[in-house]
Amino acid sequence: MDMQVTHSWTRVCDVADIPRLGSRVLERDGGNVAIFRSATDKVFALLDHCPHKGGALSQGIVHGETVTCPLHAWNIDLASGTAKAPDEGCARHFPVRVDSDGAVWLDLA
Template sequence: MAPFERWFDICELSDIPVRGSRRLEKDGMKIAIFRTSDDRVFAVENRCAHKGGPLSEGIVHDCAVTCPLHNWVYDLSTGKAQGGDEGQIRTFPAEVRDGGRVHLRLATAS
């Protein structure tokens, strides 16, 4: 069967620290959900494109995260590496709904 996209209710916004993250595993994917200082949420694959570092342990600043292993910086909205680094991480649509609930859209098997 072909996969289809579906929204999942993940957690309360308050469950994610400001300028921090929350990790989850869904359908075999390891995902990091980040909260910025202005309460926007972003979801990315929890793996740096450079050496596989855990991005969920990185430093969140503005709309970016810095990998804790080798300081690669990724734009959380596009997944693209910043500065002189080249690479990209997978991103997933995420938003805050229903009075503060974080939702994540993923492709799932039907």
């Protein structure tokens, strides 16, 4: 069986609009989205809500491809949203596309 993934892309910003090793927040109904930029300019997007106690991940510290929640120091993998052991849980992840001109697109569906 051939399954097709359909994306509904929304342009949200340019890579340059996101601080390196930082984030910016996209406010929306259903929960804000934190858009992160690594030191190597990789871009990731997670629901701005730690799976532990709901802390704003956008206010955390980005290191490598991980963000540390500012409330209780949980480490969340930016690529998947999964908490790193020994912690357990997952923040919702949103697919990201970056065009060659630096435009950042998210699938918010």
